[in-house]
Amino acid sequence: MEEVIEQNALSWIFPGAVPLQQLQHFRERLVESFIHADEDYLEFYGTQAHAIMRMDWPNENKFQYLQVLDDVYTELADKAGRL
Template sequence: MNEVIEQNALSWVFPGAVSLQQLQKFREGLEASFIYVDAEGDCFGFYGAQAHTIMCTDWPNENKFQYLQVLDDVFKNYMDKSGRL
């Protein structure tokens, strides 16, 4: 079973869940990449390419979802800070 009891509540743990450290490194890389790509003027193309790469990778869907959440968060934050959201 993939469940864990946390403070008298049942919580599910996905098989092969991505570690927080790995997601943080991915976030840091994306933040730096969006700054670089924005100088070239193609943030939307970069976002689409990253999303496509994640979806084409041979990972469980739960892992893809975690990476897509980070990608969406970084993209929204970057676009909001640059005044384009």
């Protein structure tokens, strides 16, 4: 873990952290996929989560992608009344 000082504030950079731009792109693709998914949101969520967990990535990266997946699922399922 490295310390970085940004505008008099101390921030931490975790090794293997996924760039924010990459996570935002993943989020945009997920929103599109959820909207166009023929199956149930929960089934699509499970399929995506399973695919992420099978990737050969560090656990920290998997967690970041799963967090984005969870946020998108919760937001869209809540709007659609599926929670």
